[in-house]
Amino acid sequence: MKFEVPSLPYEKTALAPYISEKTLELHYEKHHKGYMKKLKDAIADTDDANKPLEDIVLQAEGDLFNNAAQVWNHSFYWRSMKPNGGGSPTDELKAAIERDFGDVKHFHDQFAAAAKGEFGSGWAWLIMQRDGHLAVISSSDAENPLRSGHTPLLTLDVWEHAYYVDYYNERGDYVQAFLEHLVNWDFAMENFLASR
Ligand SMILES: [Fe+2]
Structure with missing residues (x-):
């Protein structure tokens, strides 16, 4: 797997005033990257180091699952939002x-x-x-x-x-x-x- 979290799909100021730059700074830089660091530390030198993230999410238990899933969930969450979003599906x-x-x-x-x-x-x-x-x-x-x-x-x-x-x-x-x-x-x- 790739050992970095994906870039945010917008600037950290882009969701204001609904989600502030400060929240995105803390949430992305500290929480999301923090889960990734713990995941990387846990799988270093194991077979999991070569697996796609989704496979670890599907198969792991305990702390390994928690950190892998939190990495996946946050990447998915950032993309679930956009500036000027809302409205209705088409x-x-x-x-x-x-x-x-x-x-x-x-x-x-x-x-x-x-x-x-x-x-x-x-x-x-x-x-x-x-x-x-x-x-x-x-x-x-x-x-x-x-x-x-x-x-x-x-x-x-x-x-x-x-x-x-x-x-x-x-x-x-x-x-x-x-x-x-x-x-x-x-x-x-x-x-x-x-x-x-
Ligand atoms: Fe979060």
Whole structure:
């Protein structure tokens, strides 16, 4: 595997005022790169050093899983957002959202409920299940839907380190800002089309 986290797909100022430069600086430079450092240290001189990251996420347990999955999850999270995001999906993804949630508003409601309802640290996800239907789930700590055979389309980090600097304890305001102003439907569409 490649031993560096991917570059952020935008400048650290690009998601303000919804996510500040300070949050992205800490979150990307300290947390994301911190998980990568621990992962690199753990797999150095082992067979895992030559495996793709996704294989480690699928196979590892304990701290090795936690650090590998947190590297994967954060890379996926950065791409789940973009400056001037939000709005609605288009084309086939819009049709699938309407089929499985009723409309975009109901998707927002379910996603917000999952993101706010996750007790403690974790993630909220839009996934495609094995049967092709879309669903919203949350996961605890580093847990990743790939382990259950789902295809992730979008994710939101709901660890406190993702929002506390900007929103203090108001996780709901952060979730609303993500849905209304940041969510990257183009990325979700890419994942949706690739999974079929
Ligand atoms: Fe995080």
